[in-house]
Amino acid sequence: MANRSTLALIGGRVLQAIPSIAGVIIVTFVLTRALPGDPAVYFAGPAADAASIEQVRQALGLDRTLPEQFLIYLGDLARGDLGQSISTGRPVVEELLRRMPASMELTLLALLFSLSVSLPLGILAATRPNSWIDHLCRVIVTAGVSLPVFFTGLFLVYIFYFILGIAPSPLGRIDIFYLDPPKITGFFTIDALLDGDLDTFGAALSQLVLPAITLGLFTLAPLARMTRGAMLAVLSSDYIRTARASGLSRSTVLYTYALRNAMLPILTTLGMVFSFMLGSNVLVEKVFAWPGIGSFAIEALIVSDYAAVQGFVLAMAFLYVALNLIIDILYTMVDPRIGLEG
């Protein structure tokens, strides 16, 4: 693989992202200000009078004009300062850095679970269309997508924690009588392993299982259906027939030729599903007391915590750009026919 063209691809993509990031900055700034609700009133507390509301407004810098506020915001951004979240009283950067790994860890594991179920399921369904396994696949994914996430979550908690008692108490990332592993990556499981503490690793992992399954179930549908569809299309193509006719083994045909060619749409779906899951698993976070960024963003939105909302949207925008870049690079690895210039 040519290094130069990869770098060119990355460079080009980053350049393309600049206008969209700028757009995101402006839109979130305007939108947060357009939200109904007055943060000064809210944060002045229950017994505030007009004077104390005004004091709070000044302290928050909300007494300035919008263009002024925007310039100040841009200046802060240039210094890497996303501002102070008024509801938590901490820098937004700190909040995002603390919560992002929690969301990432959960989402990645959920995706891993989802892939490990949906890929085989999709392939099986595609190789035996209209068999019982195809129908099973259809039923599972329909159920996964049509059951609301909070319902699946509560249901799993009810069965595995409340009735059977085999799942740990849904108290967040780690049981209360364990200490957090030393922070290296922010992923509790990985940090515990790096620390060589298998006990803590087990505790962190067991906390992850139920929320990851809950989240994963919801994403089975797009992945399994996409796998099935793509595989069906590929399996009926000429080169597969040729491969079969040439007497290649079934598994070689299936995995070396068919699956690789079917990977592209699956990858695209994967990228979309991932970024969607990261920001939108608020309900899973609520049920399992997971301290992720989704619930942080919702709380911030509810109390009109401007800096926090803007920081969240910006972080997600950056993440999305990065993710698309990664997917693009993966394309070229899976299928060299795709030009790097594309």
Add this chain to the structure above:
Amino acid sequence: MTIDRRDFLRLTAVGAGAAALPMLVPFGESRAAGRADTLLVVVGSTVNSMDIHRAGTNRPSYAIAVNLYDRLVGFGTKTLSDGTEMYDYQTLQPEIAESWELAPDGNSVTFKLREGATFWDGKPITAADVKWSFDRAVSVGGFPSTQMRAGSLEKPEQFTAVDDLTFRIDFLRPSKLTMPDLAVPVPIIFNSKVAMANATKEDPWATEYLHRNPAGSGAFMLERWDPGQQVVYKRFDNWKSGPLPGVQRVIMREIPSASTRRALLERGDADVSLDLPPKDFAELQASGKYTVAAAPIENSMIAIGLDTTYGPFKDKRVRQAVAYAIPYRQIFEQAAFKRGIPMWGGKSFDPATIEWPQPFPYDTDYGKASALLAEAGYADGFEVPFAFNLGFAQWSEPMALLVQEGLARVGIRTQVEKVPGANWRTQVLIEKKWPMHIKNFGGWLNYPDYYSYWVYQDGRLFNSMNYRNETVETVTDEALHMPVDHPEYEARIKTLISTFFDEVPLIPVYQPYLDVAMQKNVTGYKYYFHRQLDTRAFNKAAS
């Protein structure tokens, strides 16, 4: 990059295999060690600051002021008929102040501080610390200063450190509200040396530092605070301002989902569960397996507010008609699950006592309501928007629907509007723009005149009814600072209450309970007006 596509595909396959791995790992058994002397409290709300004086500190954070800090004085304890303990508004008991004395002329009070009491860092607590803390409370502005003003504590010049252990407050005016205002969560005593060492020119009151790092002398110290997840208190073993807490650690873990909070309690993992919907409390209590402490929230009512400047509601008879068309009993049973005290069905328009709140002399009587409407010229009814706070949807929504049904029977058509919590304050309290809405105000200082001051006097924040009545204006002002044993106090309060009865800008439905569910082996819960958990008196017997 050196991964070629074959490697990549192989990796993908390995990854998919690895994904199945976590499913095979058995769930870890939770450790039992340390549970016996640790209290695990699951809460639905989030603490956002260690400093109650900071602008933006939310209500759940008041628990920090209660548990981690001392005041000069605290409230005593009384026991309700069902055994629930609650704070006693009538008695003050020593915290940092060992004793206190009112000046013979009634213009000041002098506190003697406890000898040998120290902050967590071992420094003695001096009158200078008290002075600094009080100066801070009245100077930082916003909520703490407003609350101090309610007790006529307004200027730093009122506070004097006479010597190391003597502290004096000079009164601006004698008021019955001053002493109890010293026992609310706001006038906490900071370790002023620590605070001043962390103050800057722009931030002379060290709000940035104290927001993250409590510096006090309370029964508990902060062990850790993970915002959005948990606050952990650790006992301060040298605490002198009261009996040492029965538990060594308290973990306040945030669990946003009420169902999960209930499950944690029922599985025996959590010791105390807060913020459950009324239905869950009713069921937990019925099960008999848990202690459900229910105390009526003092000076508080769930009520329907009517904007007295809005078309039909200008007419007193229309407001009374509405009060007769509310299906009280249904609301109490189906929306509140009886977690409260009825505030309807009073005997007479002449109040017999000055108890507050007390049942209003209205009951569901559609005939009477229709007659009053006809008399006022609204025989065909009218339309009116009706708002409730989405943040309290668990009980507000069924209540709103029942009210809507009741009013429809006399021809009043309501459009129910859900207002999100953050907008509620702006729309209802500041702009006062909802002609009809559900209110749940509660006053910290337990006097009817104090309630009137916040809710019924014209221009006040919580007077979302835009109500103005000259009698209420003058009588409230007269009664507010008057001692309760003043010969004219009772007459004045009765005047106020009978005006509220007759004019009904506010239609009370019930006085809500504050419910807390605990395991049977947990004792020491006490209800407070601030609605936060005071864990200093908690005990946990071996289960």
